[in-house]
Amino acid sequence: MKYQTAVYRTTTKRTKRRRLLPLLAVLFVAAAFLYFFHPRLLLTFGKPDSPPPGDNGTKLPPEEPVDAPPPPPEQEDPKAEDPSPVEEPPAVQEPQDILPPGDDLPVIADGDYLLALVTKKTTLGDYEPADLVEIPRELWANDYPYKLRKEACEHLLVMWEAAQNDGFSFLVTSAYRSYSTQERLFANYAAAHGEEKANTFSARAGQSEHQLGTTVDLVVPGHSLSDSFGETDIGKWLAENSWKYGFVLSYPKGSTEITGYIYEPWHFRYIGVENAAAWREAGVTLTEWLMEQPQEWKD
């Protein structure tokens, strides 16, 4: 009996194995098929954090420069010389006292006005410049058709040529940004860093000088946006000379209490050559100087 049972069991096992083999073969073929024909599917399973297919790689959104914003990790650097803007939310409230009064944000009447006061306490609404032109390709930091208002673009070129003549160079990594682009950009930062912190290095929609079409973020060729830009040769050259071409550094070091933004050595706004000379003479931040200039608001 024992012998028979043993033989029976062995036979049963063999039979089961025989039945399993085709099943395993089918599974193997299916896995191989998935691997070769749907590598993205397997990749997604393997890396839950990786962006969805299509986000990384070839498809650039046609209306938006991808690397326009400042890299947030550098802003978190504790060894930054600036008094930390991140730890001091009350400081940001100070400009309130000297800005135009009113319960609601004053809406800038004319975004074309070169001296429009763009701050966290004002808004451009959905202003769009009417005279945007494409910046010449040789100034692009990325394969993206950056745009500026005509006059700002012309002066940017003159400044670029002057820098070249002095042995320096820069590229444009961000220029005009529409209300909706800024809205999307800020939403991304707010999701990653929280709204309050995001607003120390990125403007809310309607409050970005980039919406004016007169403002650029500049980089050293071959590099991306960095807060060490101010220490580079071209960063120093620009800080000293940009006013001659009508461009002003909007957020200089140590001015967070006035501007509400961190030090942005790459961010230059065109206000006109004569205006820039007058601003320089005044020896104050651009925000303070613009507050002294005539401003008009929508009703």
Ligand SMILES: [Zn+2]
């Ligand atoms: Zn900028």
